[in-house]
Amino acid sequence: MASVVSSVIPRGQVDLVDFVDWSGVECLNQTTSHPLANALKQGYRDDDGLRLESDADEQLLIFLPFTQVIKLHSAVITGPEEEGPKTVKLFANKEHMGFSNVNDYPPSDSLNLSPDNLKGIPVTLKYVKFQNVRSLTIFIEDNQADGDVTKVQKIALFGTTVDTTNMKDLKKIEEH
């Protein structure tokens, strides 16, 4: 699965996992044995045995602040066929949302993941909505099978930083 993804990284984009501000990362409704780090952190997210799982019900609310202002281009969200996420809403620059008020705001983008996406095909986002992103809130509303537990294998975000579009970084990615 890892080899499939790395060859599909869009040109000019960078994997934004390096710019995530880990001290402010929050995830609501995750199980303690399957936390968000399993899906986000490098190494963990490529390990098929490690997953992010929802706890009390099938929804997940993930808050990712970034260390720099970024532009978000596309995302890869993978998971098992049945329990992988289906409807995913993204909110840019909205802090500290809760499940109660997440549907009060229009999302910056709303994704409906297909089984292909769950295998690793990236989803291109509405680039214009994500030009100046300091933090990203990912709301996973339901899963493919409409079950009680949503499982996410990997969440990878691709884009560029606003301040420094480093040509050296671009070269690094294309070497894969």
Next chain:
Amino acid sequence: ASKRQQKSWFSILRSSLPFSFPILIFRLALRRIAMVLEATMICIDNSEWMRNGDYSPSRYQAQADAINLICGAKTQSNPENTVGVLTMAGKGVRVLVTPTSDLGKILACMHGLEIGGEMNLTAGIQVAQLALKHRQNKKQKQRIIVFAGSPIKYDKKTLEAIGRKLKKNSVALDVVDFGESDDGKPEKLEALVAAVNNNDNSHIVHVPPGPSALSDVLISTPIFTGDGEGGSGFAAAAAAAAAGGMSGFEFGVDPNRDPELALALRISMEEERARQEAAAKKAAEEAGKQEKVGEQASSSQDAAMTEAVNSLAVVADDKKQNLTDDEAALLEQALAMSMDGAKSTSVDITDADMSDATAEDPELAYALQMSVQETVRDSSSQSEMSKVLEDQSFVSSILNSLPGVDPNDPSLKDFLASLQGQSEVCFVLKLRNL
């Protein structure tokens, strides 16, 4: 990195050792163990059911006392903690004070509350959740403490749904089940707490009516002592206060300026106390030689010595019944000395007492020497500790003098044999496996 090591060391130490550590170490743990940063909402039951007098003086008053204690404990354990209060009965759910760290404000708002009406548990929890959601410091963990004195009119399913919603929003819940007990109330509340519980963060306590006060029963529960590690200082602080011990800093140095030194001082004092007990048993033997300890007692080490005696005194109160008359007399003397303050004369006498005890015991002298040298030198206390622990005979004699430890236990002997060259963290980890 070493600070973190110390933190975990102490939590392991506290939780795994088979004997009870004296209050000294608990007080140290109070300063050391992770202070959970929390925002708490307390839900008061001020319904008509609270007029009953089966808890003295009345259910309402017992509840109020318990709440005062909890507020104090939470704000004390971490100065950034906030506590808020709301009432569930009366005319409706009313927030008396939103989460604040100002203890005076919290206690003041509890005055003049009227008793009446019916408790609305679901609304109370929902409002508490909302109040927590709007807390100022988003880094605080969210906790709700519910005092449920009235009967519960909701069914189990509703309560479980509420519990799941709390868990989803990562809110912890503590429930105090007191007052009315009927209609499967305990089971309903248990189901509620089980639905919220995530990794043991939520607790329920059932308090039947009886002679002891509600607050006293609660002090020993996880509601006060926190989730395992965090905040076991409350109980320790309460116990320490009850023991009528000292206030303020132990050694005049303490945690803020030099935590490693404070750590080392406490450990050496504790070990010295253990040695003292063992050594005092041999006090009947002739005191022969003069001691290096007496010579080394200079004015700069007065404080350490006197404080050592002070701490001995505190511990002595607890341990007195375990000691023989000789030892009791010795410790009483030490206690009297400590009450006189840090005068040089008293220190000399103290030194004399100490030296009598240490005459036959070179290891005690070594320990005293160690603790004395700590105040002078500025070196890393960790390495000192490992040196002390590596001294095989020293460690084995500590273990011998401790109650509940059989020195002939083969596993203990194996453990001692493997001690050489280990750091103190490995020492504790091994001890845990015993």
